[in-house]
């Protein structure tokens with residue numbers, strides 16, 4: 184089995200990484216940074232996002248598993264106190280595989296994939312966005328921007344926008360406003376809206392100049408762009424589960 188570790192840059196995470204590498208190599212696992220079959224993520228949910236983006240073009244051949252240095256996360260089933268158990272499970276147990284759909288965001292000739300969310304944010308001026316869902320005109324938004332998250336991303340930025348947390352197993356999309364203006368001149372839904380997994384959303388505007396497209400931890404300028412397409416993609420992230428950690432236990436460890 185070819186494996187690689189993606190590690191947060193702190194002393195604890197790096198020492199756990201060294202220990203795991205040593206133990207796995209002693210058990211005939213081969214370290215392969217470029218073409219791993221298994222990617223072990225040691226750090227936080229943010230480290231997991233980075234690992235997924237690092238291997239974005241090879242996701243079909245890779246399974247991920249995570250160790251959280253800190254509390255439990257959404258992408259991680261073991262804490263730093265459980266490295267022993269982790270190695271034992273990996274070497275001896277048969278895992279379940281679960282997969283998460285990525286969000287696909289396209290404009291002009293560009294395509295980006297998000298695990299948590301996509302956002303359009305304009306902090307310099309009022310951003311107007313016509314939102315079209317499945318070809319139907321839905322709303323004219325004005326404000327700082329809009330956020331569309333996956334089920335996994337519902338506990339990330341979406342939660343700061345007072346969007347609902349979505350339980351695991353519901354492959355939905357959720358759109359929330361970022362500082363929407365609601366007055367005599369500007370009207371939009373205001374509340375977050377949860378949409379079916381086959382929803383096809385378009386953001387159209389006369390100008391996205393000075394706005395940023397944020398994809399998880401990354402951002403891209405939108406100058407000159409007029410239309411952005413958003414939908415759940417066929418791309419999946421596959422994760423190994425050697426033991427069942429209840430969703431509400433993970434959720435509780437967040438706050």
Ligand code: NAP
Nearest residue numbers: 227228229230256257299300335336338339340343399400
């Ligand atoms: P980051 O420091 O890597 O992440 C910011 C915080 O969000 C960290 O505490 C991280 O947990 C947590 N997080 C990430 N994904 C999560 C998820 N699916 N559920 C629950 N918590 C999650 O920041 P970054 O590199 O700028 O951005 C990465 C992600 O962080 C973005 O996709 C965005 O959703 C989120 N974020 C949120 C806000 C906000 O709420 N205002 C602001 C910036 C970014 P760990 O500590 O375990 O890594």
Ligand code: MN
Nearest residue numbers: 227228229230
């Ligand atoms: Mn982080």
